[in-house]
Amino acid sequence: MTVNELIELTADFEHLPQKEQIKLMAWFFCVEHSREYFETKEIKEEFDRQNLVAPAGISSLVPQMRKGKPPVFVNSKKGNSIHRTVKKELEEQYLGTTHKKEVSQSLRDLLGDVKGATQKLFLEEAISCFEIKSYRASIILSWLLTMDILYDFVLIPTNLTTFNQAIQSHGKYKKITISKKEDFSDIKESDFIELLRIARFISNDSRKILDEKLGIRNSCAHPNSILILDYKAIGFIQDLVKNIIKNYQ
Structure with a gap:
């Protein structure tokens, strides 16, 4: 699925809290491009491509989301990735039976x-x-x-x-x-x-x-x-x- 299609499936995407928008956009980006890792600048660019106002301070919010309990993102030499638990929940919500039901x-x-x-x-x-x-x-x-x-x-x-x-x-x-x-x-x-x-x-x-x-x-x-x-x-x-x-x- 494309980023645009996934955004269309999200109720009031633009009114979600900033960290929630970043989490979803990062996962949407990875889904469309079949990527495991992403760079912070790529998420900012994706907001621009979708004609959406990017949350202020993405570069500082992403590290915060890595340190959260539980964390949303995981950092490695290859870049940021979606935490396994978060990824599983999003896959079930958007690609699995929960969303369909x-x-x-x-x-x-x-x-x-x-x-x-x-x-x-x-x-x-x-x-x-x-x-x-x-x-x-x-x-x-x-x-x-x-x-x-x-x-x-x-x-x-x-x-x-x-x-x-x-x-x-x-x-x-x-x-x-x-x-x-x-x-x-x-x-x-x-x-x-x-x-x-x-x-x-x-x-x-x-x-x-x-x-x-x-x-x-x-x-x-x-x-x-x-x-x-x-x-x-x-x-x-x-x-x-x-x-x-x-x-x-």
Whole structure:
């Protein structure tokens, strides 16, 4: 894993205590570069590469962390290394079962935000895909669930009139009148999102979220060389559930 990916897996990295940031950055650096040892200046440079503000006085904090009880770092002629116990704990947290269980549980906690029984089962299937590392499938299913819930929202009689007026205002689909869910297949998803905005069913911020997620979904739906990592799928699912699905049921 890269340093950037590991930082993405760390909650509020920039707000952690300075020594904790240094400990994690040193280990992240060693993981990405398959290194056992590191120099203090390399950790400072890694903060710079990640566009993060480096803790003040790294050169003095690292020796302090070697002298701590228990120590975080060990020094030798080859340089600094991560103390064996600390290294084992971090490997278990980020690369082992502990982190995977925590992530899976955080996603399953989202099921409580979905009201419909069939929709809840659909999200559960998306999460199951994530848990077996089928990240593309989890993203595609989450998107389909979001669209289905938005379609149901539009089909509420009072909303339907407003949406059909938005279609006429938009102009591109003037020959289309929505009366049932199947009718939405005649409208491109990007245009559907814009129509939701015209109808004032979504804010501009929500539109931005949907447009961004549609781009990711499109990348996942076609064979290509793009690598979809776990944190990308986690953010995708959480963002849609918390900001869209939860608000339009």
